[in-house]
Amino acid sequence: MARYLLRRxxxxxxxxxxxxxxxxxxxxxxxxGPFAREKAIPPSILANIEASYHLNxxxxxxxADYMVRLVxxxxxxxxxxxGRTVNEIISDHFPVSAQLGxxxxxxxxxxxxxxxxISALRQNKWQDQLAMFLSVVGVSVPSFVMAALLMYxxxxxxxxxxxxxxxxxxxxxxxxxxxAGFPMxxxxxxxxxxxxxxxxxxxIRTAKSKGLSQRVIIYRHALKNSxxxxxxxxxxxxxxILTGSFVxxxxxAIPGLGRYFVQSINNRDYTVxxxxxFFDSLLLVGxxxxxxxxxxxVDPRIRLMDGRK
Amino acid sequence: xxxxxNINDFTPVAKDLKMAQSIARPSTTxxxxxxxxxxxxxxxxxxxxxxxxxxxxAIIGPFLCKYNYSDQDYTNRLASPSKxxxxxxxxxxxxLFVRVLYGARISLAIGFFASLINLTIGVLYGSISGYFGxxxxxxxxxxxxxxxxxxxxxxxxxLMVLFQPGLKNILIALGLVYWIGMARIVRGQxxxxxxxxxxxxxxxVGAKKWRIMLKHLIPxxxxxxxxxxxxxxxxxxxxxxxxxxxxxxxAAPMASWGVLADEGSQAIQSYPHLLFFPAAAICITMxxxxxxxxxxxxxxxxxxxR
Numbered sequence: 001m002a003r004y005l006l007r008r009x010x011x012x013x014x015x016x017x018x019x020x021x022x023x024x025x026x027x028x029x030x031x032x033g034p035f036a037r038e039k040a041i042p043p044s045i046l047a048n049i050e051a052s053y054h055l056n057x058x059x060x061x062x063x064a065d066y067m068v069r070l071v072x073x074x075x076x077x078x079x080x081x082x083g084r085t086v087n088e089i090i091s092d093h094f095p096v097s098a099q100l101g102x103x104x105x106x107x108x109x110x111x112x113x114x115x116x117x118i119s120a121l122r123q124n125k126w127q128d129q130l131a132m133f134l135s136v137v138g139v140s141v142p143s144f145v146m147a148a149l150l151m152y153x154x155x156x157x158x159x160x161x162x163x164x165x166x167x168x169x170x171x172x173x174x175x176x177x178x179x180a181g182f183p184m185x186x187x188x189x190x191x192x193x194x195x196x197x198x199x200x201x202x203x204i205r206t207a208k209s210k211g212l213s214q215r216v217i218i219y220r221h222a223l224k225n226s227x228x229x230x231x232x233x234x235x236x237x238x239x240x241i242l243t244g245s246f247v248x249x250x251x252x253a254i255p256g257l258g259r260y261f262v263q264s265i266n267n268r269d270y271t272v273x274x275x276x277x278f279f280d281s282l283l284l285v286g287x288x289x290x291x292x293x294x295x296x297x298v299d300p301r302i303r304l305m306d307g308r309k
Numbered sequence: 310x311x312x313x314x315n316i317n318d319f320t321p322v323a324k325d326l327k328m329a330q331s332i333a334r335p336s337t338t339x340x341x342x343x344x345x346x347x348x349x350x351x352x353x354x355x356x357x358x359x360x361x362x363x364x365x366x367a368i369i370g371p372f373l374c375k376y377n378y379s380d381q382d383y384t385n386r387l388a389s390p391s392k393x394x395x396x397x398x399x400x401x402x403x404x405l406f407v408r409v410l411y412g413a414r415i416s417l418a419i420g421f422f423a424s425l426i427n428l429t430i431g432v433l434y435g436s437i438s439g440y441f442g443x444x445x446x447x448x449x450x451x452x453x454x455x456x457x458x459x460x461x462x463x464x465x466x467x468l469m470v471l472f473q474p475g476l477k478n479i480l481i482a483l484g485l486v487y488w489i490g491m492a493r494i495v496r497g498q499x500x501x502x503x504x505x506x507x508x509x510x511x512x513x514v515g516a517k518k519w520r521i522m523l524k525h526l527i528p529x530x531x532x533x534x535x536x537x538x539x540x541x542x543x544x545x546x547x548x549x550x551x552x553x554x555x556x557x558x559x560a561a562p563m564a565s566w567g568v569l570a571d572e573g574s575q576a577i578q579s580y581p582h583l584l585f586f587p588a589a590a591i592c593i594t595m596x597x598x599x600x601x602x603x604x605x606x607x608x609x610x611x612x613x614x615r
Contacts, residue, residue, distance in 0.1 A: 139599060
């Protein structure tokens with residue numbers, strides 16, 4: 001297990017380095033650079049700017065400086081908003097996104113897993129067919145369509161819930177559902193197929209022949225193993241919810257990091273784009289590593305892998 | 310306790326009885342078998358027909374319409390669906406039906422070509438890694454591990470910021486990034502297949518490595534590859550719509566479904582039809598591909614037979 005985790009850890013570090021390097025070189029390669037304006041800047045001022053941002057240093061030194069700053073967790077200033085740093089932007093807006101994202105993760109698991117179990121136990125009955133039909137629809141509807149539909153029906157037509165703003169519980173309901181739609185459907189499909197597989201295993205037959213009740217077989221024996229694929233999906237799930245938040249936060253005008261990211265893409269605030277990209281990547285890679293860790297703890301087959309090799 | 314066998318108990322089998330032992334039906338190949346199973350799956354067949362229909366309308370449709378995607382009719386802006394404009398008109402008075410048709414061209418083209426690039430890179434990478442094995446495989450798979458750990462959507466966004474929005478650039482960005490899954494599947498297939506006797510036989514008669522790879526290993530991995538492509542196409546369409554929605558899509562006046570949906574979502578309060586039609590187009594296409602992909606997976610993967 002230690003070797004497996006070490007390997008995962010090394011690829012995590014490498015992945016973060018790849019993203020950091022990409023952001024650096026993309027910043028350098030951007031046409032015109034971040035200081036390009038419609039109006040020409042006087043050369044003397046340009047020289048001042050370049051000196052203060054060390055743009056005249058050799059590329060390798062700039063790269064090394066950039067890496068050192070990233071390690072010290074200094075993502076630099078915004079080029080479009082005076083006096084705001086990327087660090088500030090992240091600490092101001094990320095909590096909102098985290099709250100929304102966590103509730104979406106929670107919702108997708110708490111609906112997806114039971115739906116998957118029910119349809120596996122009622123395989124090919126109407127409950128199964130209904131759940132699987134809904135889940136195919138769920139994975140086929142992009143989050144912005146889902147968001148728009150919810151907004152149109154519940155906010156504009158019925159007037160039950162607000163269509164924008166943030167702060168109270170009622171503001172969270174629609175965005176959370178919009179965000180959780182896709183992962184919910186996916187979790188349901190995943191749980192169903194792994195539950196079906198587990199129910200055909202020998203130890204389930206043993207449990208049945210011991211005369212255990214259906215309840216005990218499902219909850220004590222089958223459920224744990226059938227949730228392993230769901231744990232491995234947690235990484236992509238969080239990634240999907242994070243990128244989905246760009247769309248949903250934009251549509252519901254939620255002051256989270258996602259909406260800020262889209263705004264900075266639209267007004268080409270390059271340092272903010274790179275900073276948030278780096279932050280999000282760090283977050284995802286770190287969470288993925290935690291998921292791997294959890295996975296090895298849960299599944300003894302992985303724990304024993306080194307011994308077999 | 311041995312019972313003696315009496316030879317007289319046995320009679321020679323008559324000729325016509327021998328015939329009864331022969332195979333009654335012509336043997337079916339893997340592909341015929343898969344097609345037969347696919348045809349039994351109504352949802353997958355509906356999906357297939359919807360896709361064919363979509364592709365045909367995307368190709369032929371625009372020629373049959375009296376409007377162009379950029380024709381503006383200022384007296385008739387933001388009109389609701391009518392006989393004149395089936396899907397209504399947008400905020401510049403452009404016919405939405407025609408724009409959705411052109412959008413189908415762009416979105417479907419992105420789906421197909423991005424998957425084609427993924428397919429090429431993934432199959433080459435995976436089969437080389439799997440076939441050569443050993444140290445080559447080890448290094449190549451470590452690289453895949455690292456790429457797999459990198460959040461790919463963020464990389465696509467970075468690439469699009471660098472390249473500037475546009476059809477060709479979206480294709481390049483999506484094509485360059487999402488081949489990892491394909492590479493892993495093909496590698497797994499090749500690893501299993503290269504131990505088979507027919508590969509040994511091919512090696513014995515002196516076939517070159519490339520020939521074995523292209524003529525034996527890749528064709529025999531076709532099932533999982535096709536399933537992966539079918540599920541990759543809607544992913545690419547999804548990604549493109551997502552990129553368009555956050556402002557990194559195809560440039561005006563051409564519009565993909567994602568761009569149209571983005572425009573529509575800004576006016577959802579007053580003009581819901583602007584969002585409804587492109588969104589419906591995206592959803593129907595996704596559904597069709599997902600149904601077909603699921604059906605193909607069940608049909609092509611014998612382990613799924615229940």
